Amino acid sequence: MKSWIGKIVLGAGVLAATAAAQAQGYPSRPVRIIVPYAPGGTVDLVARVVAGRLSEQTGQSFVVENRAGASGAIGSEAVARAPADGYTLLVQSPTLIANALMSDTVPYDTAKDFTPISLLGSVPMLLAAHPSVPAANLKEFIDQARANPAKFTFGTSAVGSPMHVAEEAIKHDAKLDILVVPYKGTAPALNDLLGGQVSAIIDAIPSTYPHVASGKLKALAVTTSARLPSMPNVPTVAESGIPGFDMVTWYGLWGPAKLPDAVLKVLSKELAVAMKSPLVTERLGNQGFIADGGSPASFAAFIDKERAMYTRVIKAANIQIK
Structure with missing residues (x-):
């Protein structure tokens, strides 16, 4: 019995070590960035500009893939179910949060099934x-x-x-x-x-x-x-005639839950540089986009704040997805 337990523990250790080693060389192959909407919108535009800059900085391809449907749920679910290796990422808007507040049939848990990577910016x-x-x-x-x-x-x-x-x-x-x-x-x-x-x-x-x-x-x-x-x-x-109204939209980068720390560090470092680059400021800044590129921790705190605001608005207006 002990020998089997030892083998299981050893096997788990080998898998963890292998995953860590793979993460250290990240990215070593093309990275998919899923946009859960049709091409041509602002989420798509932001994703393509950021992907282009990350490709230049890392020397590895970051490729945008549009997977539209179900108000963003189809593409978002694909990322939630993807391997947590950093090679499938998601660019989304507050829709990821709002959908879960308006329906109990969303096929993922926004708090548990994703790793917040960075707030890209707001507009x-x-x-x-x-x-x-x-x-x-x-x-x-x-x-x-x-x-x-x-x-x-x-x-x-x-x-x-x-x-x-x-x-x-x-x-x-x-x-x-x-x-x-x-x-x-x-x-x-x-x-x-x-x-x-x-x-x-x-x-x-x-x-x-x-x-x-x-x-x-x-x-x-x-x-x-x-x-x-x-x-x-x-x-x-x-x-x-609607005093106090103040809403902006914003765009963030997520990965599947439990992304390795090594992957998070690489993405956080590269995004901090990318969001200050002339490519981003020229393509997006002159249209009101305020770039961010902050840390995973600051993005997680921002999400909590936005979730509280959306909860108040959705409850007041009684917005529901049937």
Whole structure:
């Protein structure tokens, strides 16, 4: 009996030593970064910019793979179930947290099945409307939607996304009864907004502002507590009749639970450099993206704070995924 126990203990030690040795040489082969949405949205953009910089810094390929569906749950679950070796990572938004607060059928535990690696950065959101909408700002949009709710719709990149939660919070606080139409990512939602199939959308500024600048959409409000220097004439949601409103979206990098410390150290070190690089600041900074690249511990603390905020908003607006 003792000999079998000894063999089991020895075998476990060999496996641990092998995993540690493999982690020391990380990355020694291509790394997949899964984006759980369709190509073309801000999550996808952030992931591709970061992947490109990490590839340059490490000399190893970081490849983005889009796995859309179920409001981000399909791609996120793939990472949660992947080997904890650092070769399958996830770029996600607060949707990862929000979905678990709105449904008890999410196929993973956001606190137990992932390793927080780094907050990549945050960005303000913009409420933009199709030019056919007669409102010139959010206050007018609210007044018109109250009078004719059937004529107005919100589009959203995914159920549970920060954009969706912001829209539901506005609906709740402004007492609007308009439909929210979910999509499998920002790109298809924006396509329908540009085509006039939905009235308005809240999304990250990097996705929406280019269409506002070209005149294809119009800006009704920003979701930050103060007006943005880049859009000084666009009022805040708080100025539009919903005092205290302040929400931004953010993007983080996760791995499966129990990532080796050696892998975490490499990724943390490389991300701290990557998020300050000209490639990141030039591609994302001029669109309102505030880069971070902090430690796993600081990201974990940030997640706890955001979870508390989303819990309050979701409960107040009674947002549920059926």
